[in-house]
């Protein structure tokens with residue numbers, strides 16, 4: 258069990274019409290490991306996390322969560338797709354944070370964090386409510402529990418979205434450019450929450466354009482281009498000693514506009530408030 | 531700060547003295563003209579209503595609360611509510627069907643909507659009322675197989691069932707389009723987020739997509755219900771005792787056509803105003819949390 262990766266992605270292929278979005282991607286993520294994914298726009302990073310979360314079907318390859326095949330089952334010696342209920346249950350074991358937050362605007366912040374616990378995981382409402390309040394406190398938004406999402410800033414909305422995804426105790430968290438839709442001054446408050454999760458041992462895949470953050474938070478870093486994993490390795494190797502010319506070219510475009518590493522002081526404030 | 535003799539006119543060298551709070555409203559001559567025209571038209575119309583003896587206002591008063599008229603109103607309301615409920619449910623199913631990933635179902639629902647939107651409801655009413663010519667008995671059994679029981683069509687299809695069937699099928703086609711537009715107006719990220727949390731397709735539709743679609747659905751659905759209410763007056767052609775039919779029965783006897791039509795219009799107006807009021811409350815309910 259200990260050497261079974263939490264997530265195993267093997268030779269996954271995905272096309273949209275004629276366009277090949279994923280061209281045989283393989284990736285293992287182990288317990289407590291943080292993998293950051295970088296790469297140019299259109300390289301398939303979003304498609305990868307959306308496929309892992311089964312928001313998109315895959316055309317080939319296989320994915321396993323804790324050794325369990327995702328989206329398919331064997332039936333009389335053949336593979337066949339799982340029914341919707343079982344796919345939903347598998348999704349419920351992963352957490353996803355979107356670029357556009359996608360909070361449910363017709364519910365209060367608290368209800369956003371409560372609902373999946375009750376509906377998907379069958380928790381008692383009081384228990385779910387307590388868990389939700391604890392999580393909101395953890396992301397520094399306990400005082401916004403009764404607010405409606407539209408009343409919050411982008412950074413606050415994204416922190417609620419993180420709390421919402423954490424509420425069901427996911428085995429792995431997937432982040433798709435969690436700060437790309439934010440005003441620059443709101444980026445740090447979100448990154449510090451993610452950094453806090455990483456230090457707490459959460460297993461994560463983080464797609465990001467914040468290069469210094471990608472380096473700081475990662476145990477391993479993956480560079481994608483044209484639907485393929487071009488290079489993977491420890492952050493020092495990827496950022497200080499890139500092997501492929503493509504990665505070197507990509508990184509050189511980012512040098513000079515390195516993002517701020519989240520401020521330690523801010524982190525303390527967020528977690529103690 | 532001293533006020534300049536000509537208030538509001540910026541003084542050279544003293545721009546800080548200008549304060550738009552002291553501005554006076556502009557005179558808008560066109561508004562005065564429009565107001566005057568409106569006043570004349572209203573006064574003229576009021577005089578027409580009051581002085582023309584053809585309206586026979588005392589007769590209007592006499593029949594407004596006539597038991598037969600009220601019974602007709604009750605029938606109109608009953609029919610509207612039944613068709614509203616059945617039509618909405620069927621419309622919702624059709625909309626879901628049109629958005630289904632299973633092509634044959636999406637296609638069939640699309641064909642239904644096209645066909646039933648293009649048949650005038652009056653034609654449908656007459657058709658269903660006369661179904662007996664096409665299908666003398668209504669069978670229940672296995673398709674292409676044996677029949678277990680059957681009923682004579684003319685005993686099943688009364689004017690009420692013909693009206694309910696005809697108007698529901700018509701209403702459902704329109705509701706399907708309204709609901710479909712509402713669902714498509716919900717950001718795709720909402721459905722993604724719902725499913726990402728582990729909601730099943732149905733949970734994400736009922737809990738997340740539909741409540742947000744309602745904001746877009748309610749206003750046109752309100753108009754649709756109002757036109758349905760008035761559309762029920764068509765059932766008088768199949769001798770169903772709705773509001774219009776009951777006043778017709780009276781004026782066929784007394785020849786007081788205009789006042790009795792006014793009675794019917796007054797009741798339609800009352801019901802439409804109540805429906806609009808309900809619609810506004812629903813809009814406010816589903817609009818919360820939105821900008």
Ligand SMILES: Nc1ncnc2c1ncn2[C@@H]1O[C@H](COP(=O)(O)OP(=O)(O)O)[C@@H](O)[C@H]1O
Nearest residue numbers: 273276278296297298299300301302303304305
């Ligand atoms: N739903 C879709 N339909 C068609 N093409 C898509 C769809 N989603 C993504 N693509 C295409 O797949 C490629 C990879 O997209 P994406 O995974 O979003 O890249 P990234 O997140 O790295 O910017 C892009 O060329 C994009 O245009």
Ligand SMILES: [Mg+2]
Nearest residue numbers: 302303304434
């Ligand atoms: Mg992307």
